[in-house]
Amino acid sequence: MKDWWQATFPKGRQSLVISDVHGYPVQIAYGEIGTGRPLFLLHGMGSWSYNWRYTIAPLSKHFRVICFDAKGFGFSDKPWLRREKNGHQVIELERIVQALCDEPAIIVGESIGALISLALAQKNPQLVGRLVVINAPIFTERLPHWAMEILAQTPIEVLQAIDDLRLAYLFAPLVREVMAIERRKVLFDPSILTQEDVYWITYPFIELPGTLVKVAEELQIAAKEIKHWQANKPNMLTQIQEDLDRINCPTLILWGDRDSWFPATHGERLHKLIPSSQFQILDNCCHDASTGAAKVVNQSILKFLQGTNFL
Template sequence: MALAEIPLCVWRKRSQSFVFRGQTLRYWTAGQGEPLLLIHGFPTASWDWHYLWQPLAQRYRVIACDMLGFGDSAKPANHEYSLLEQADLQQALLAHLNIEQPVHVMAHDYGDSVAQELLARHYESRAQIASCVFLNGGLFPETHRPVLMQKLLLSPLGWMIGRAFSRDGLVKSFRQIFGPQTRPSESEMDDFWSLVESHRGPRIMHKLIAYIPERREQRDRWVTAMQRNDVPLRVIDGEVDPISGAHMVERYRELIPDADTVLLPGIGHYPQIEAPCQVLKHYLSFRDQLLFPPRKVACS
């Protein structure tokens, strides 16, 4: 059965705001129970989670924000954007909501890197993470395959490329990374573009893309944290994603002990949009395993 969408106009009306280091950020929260932090990817926003929002809110207290430089949050032009600062932002939001208990995390794309930073901080006693699920993202710089637009934004002409970025450019990029049978409709593309364009977003895209070299800088620290194996982890990954698909999952299985991975056939880079029912099923089964781990039978 298909999950009901939340139209972007409705989603926006439900937002709240808080101030982080002088900048106004938009956030959403719903439900009760254990806190579940949802962290979106590049270049989109928290609306990416709208299909999963209500089903998850029936079981957990779900929390999401448009990170600095994304969606309807502030997009300051004279700012050096950093994944580490975005992790600070997530922790500030949890503090704003008076959440002191360990949080569960589900992240996607750029958000995977923010989640990796939070996981590293957990082992440094600077955050409390109960579990983490990664959707398609560049968990390992050596397996990340950026699309042409990302390469251009990283170039010396990135500032000009960003300013010229248009809805057509977004459509071309999304055609490359979505599954062949699960591409967004024209209406969905209008909504994605509305979030990118909000607050003159294209003019800072070359600054946001600095996350790619930053991932390389933090790679060993983040991978070491994932290898600790004390916090339960799962990867739910769209198999045909050219950026972070099956090849990334293969590397994950090589590097992470007892790797818990799910590959979604025919699905691309945005599984929570392309196959939300499957993502929900595999996420809830992961959480159920935390409550009711498989029994180990002793043999004599």
């Protein structure tokens, strides 16, 4: 099967080295295509750049599209020997944007990528010219999926042993089948998920050791955040919620009307709290909007950027 990076980007998969939140060098995998204003695409939990496969080409006709795998995901480094700090994703996103462009960027984030984008717009507003958030877990009260709950409760040492034994590789057909079933549940039309899609979506878990451990580590951070929120203890989620009125760049909020993970009422609430925001419901769309409603998502992004003089 042809390498997805090579087939999608003129220079294929490129590498960028940044300092992570611990101060250690970490290699970030990314691809870019097109010219014009920089537009970054941020994937969700357990995903990687492939999730934007239907968005990259259409937007690259108008922008310099930059698609990267967050640390620990996809083809980026997965440091095993140090535990992550809460909020590290925001700091690392900031450093990636600063390294790859020298002007305010368009940031498009889905799911956890949307939450990180909101935090960046609060922390370093001069980096963000326009913001698009899709199905963000901004008001979530629990991890939305049973598999996430299991990973969040499993000791990292156990998952490390699974990775070391390459069990995902040994049971690749089963891993692909289970993940395909679960991915189809977040699509309004499950039939659009092809066998090639399943191959690439599961590729990091099967072929790149460390992926399972890093995803679980992020889920454990998220579970702790939610627990602290419920107990009224200091947490980053509450801080992001309380500072939403500090986001002053034009913002587009897109939300699937059938999102069973984070209901559309969360999007309406988010819209009321961000002064310069627009809100749009995506009809017949579940949580995976970048796959299940790609055409409408792309059109909405372009219309928003044109209407705010960024196209």
